[in-house]
Amino acid sequence: MEHDYKIKKLVYAARCGHLDEVKFYLEEENINIDSTDEFGCTALHKASDEGYIEIVNYLISRGANVNITGSHLSGPRFRPSTPLAFSVSSGHVEVAKILIQNGAKTDVVVEGQNLLDKSILSKNPEMISLIMSNGFDINRRNDSGYYDGIKLFLECGADPNIQDKE
Template sequence: MAPTNTPSIQLANIWTAAGDGQRDRVKELVDAGTDVDSHDDFGYTPMHAAASYGQLEMIEYLISAGGNINVADFDGDTPLFVVETPEVARFLIERGADPSHKNSEGITAAMNAMTEGWREVAEEIAKTTGETLTEEPEDNDLAHVAMGDDDEHDEFMQQVHNVMQRTEEGQNRDDQLRGLVSQMVMRQIQEDKTEK
């Protein structure tokens, strides 16, 4: 009997296959019962992978297979949060991606893109949302942020106090605290931009 020359092929999981644009492999997995919106151990979905790697045909396939273009990972980030080109951002928005969605930290995809250094992506998303984009101030620590309007400062400090008190009572409120701080930082950035 002659030996067969079939190499050992490691089959890609749905997330890797989606990111690599392997439509046949993704279809095979979906047909076998894999949830098209399944999360990996980090909350990433096939839609996130396809968006991150700019796999437009894969995104179309995932949508046609029932994939949710606004599926969120464990941090509340949708696929629009991971795109690295304005073309992919526009493609997702044209297919129903919600550019106004805020993740668990209260950040939009446009704000996230600015933080990641993807200014063109942020500008593309902001065309839809009307968000004003600003660079982060050099002095962006909490002391700087808290120096704003006294009423806002008092309100912010009261909200932080409330979250901390609930934490002491045994409730985990890290996400709420992170969201409050993010909102205050973004408010201060907006005010700094207005003053310039």
Template structure:
């Protein structure tokens, strides 16, 4: 390997994968993942994961945010992040670190898989839904239409209220494909065009991202404005193919 920067980059991510005990914050892991993908793949080439795919969505966002970074700059940023993390690696010790674990070098295919393992996983698991049967957001995420209806009928819940992620019940139901709950929420006065706090997306955005055709059709034919753009300047139909869109809009 003739390029010193490429050698440093390779050494840095090899070191991390050879030391799984290293504890880095999720913020740092996401940054490393984003720069790694820019170096090895380039621009984002996959569809945006749905809302409930928390880890995949976080990684996709981290990559998307920096996808236009030049390759050399991405390698440099990766190297600097690892070095500043004070995990025992620096660019002046490449030779010693490269031979630290000879067993991993004996099988190139397995070594590559180990390298990928660290930078493509997060240290946290997907959040578990709240099991509280009186929590309307928990009931919505689980698809419990009867429980959602009962809570709404109590009159104690605003159908357009948002949770700590800035999402409404209609966002969650649309993302998970619970058509009956989508219908119920709209009947109860849910704002079909309400925006999520962070990404400024409508429930139609979420149903298109998750490819829930029935929900997308119902939303569209009950007032969803398909021209609303999110924070990335994309409309809901930018997240689906032409055939899906045709099925949504047809009478």
């Protein structure tokens, strides 16, 4: 029970950007870096979601699994989210770059959306460009209707004549 409490505190510290507390729980309390809280989130999930670059770098340097999916994440946003999916959804480009540079898989699908879909929904052209530059098919159909994203697709050579399913 005490161990579960410490995991919860580790994940909460990462979510709040408290690097010293994250270090304490990992270095002094010897909590497994990939431990999940009751929602299936790791410290890396939360730091990625909140955009805490220093914590993300620290966790990766300590061996955090950049491709971890929570064992029982719940709700549409979470299944089966990785730290990269969290950072893309939240629009944290620098965190997404760090995760990709450290081996994060970009072929993640969460509730029917891949990372390109999530980047479009973030309405962040830099995020869209980052995801597109990592092997996504720019002619993939999407119904989100985000103009700047579509414009960027066209500038990168997307086919403007592609048809919807209907």
